[in-house]
Amino acid sequence: MGALIALAVLVCATGCSSASPTAAAALTGATAPPATTGSAPSPVSAVRLTAAQLPDGAAEKWQSIAPPRTQTVTGRTIQVNECATVHGAVTWQQQAYASTFQTPAEQDVFTFASSSAAHAARLSLASQMDGCQTRSRTLQAAAHIAVDAKVTRTAATDAGSAWSRQWTGVEGLSAAGPQTDHLYAVQVGDTLAVIHFDQWASAHPVVYDTRADLSLLSAVTRQLS
Numbered sequence: 451m452g453a454l455i456a457l458a459v460l461v462c463a464t465g466c467s468s469a470s471p472t473a474a475a476a477l478t479g480a481t482a483p484p485a486t487t488g489s490a491p492s493p494v495s496a497v498r499l500t501a502a503q504l505p506d507g508a509a510e511k512w513q514s515i516a517p518p519r520t521q522t523v524t525g526r527t528i529q530v531n532e533c534a535t536v537h538g539a540v541t542w543q544q545q546a547y548a549s550t551f552q553t554p555a556e557q558d559v560f561t562f563a564s565s566s567a568a569h570a571a572r573l574s575l576a577s578q579m580d581g582c583q584t585r586s587r588t589l590q591a592a593a594h595i596a597v598d599a600k601v602t603r604t605a606a607t608d609a610g611s612a613w614s615r616q617w618t619g620v621e622g623l624s625a626a627g628p629q630t631d632h633l634y635a636v637q638v639g640d641t642l643a644v645i646h647f648d649q650w651a652s653a654h655p656v657v658y659d660t661r662a663d664l665s666l667l668s669a670v671t672r673q674l675s
Contacts, residue, residue: 497674506658510549518545532623533582534575538567555647562640572637579613589620605663609671610636612663630657638674
């Protein structure tokens, strides 16, 4: 349980990473979450997937490890991972999870002032993720570790996309060592949902089958609709 509590702090503070919010912001110039925020009303709780609905739920056995946190983020840029950010949101709700392997996941729900603003944010995130292989390899080279990052768009619908990144992680926003990271982004109306989880090679004997990603995107779309 102590390990799960520690993981909860790690995930909520940095979005599935092991860096401090300040370090995360320094990496790309994004604004890090404030150390403390008031609890804003949660208008988006109904659109979140349940823990059981998260990717690879049968194997991962996801459990929420901290209450969802909602904050106003007008004018801020939110770091999702080393490659992607979300800008222009009005509110941001975070929900952190841990798997039976004690690896992290996070479900973020952003609301925007309009559907066009949400759509622009999704397109921007998608463009950043499509360039994530180059970005990740640049980070690896700077860290003097194996330059082996491979990023693939695994599924796409009219509402969103999914990506998989296999790489030797650079400690900071990610844990160090071999891993596969998964990210999903779906936009419906003025809401953008981003789900991401990591599979560390040392903890996962079997890597998640991304053939299920299309179904996951559809499930998130239904939940947001």
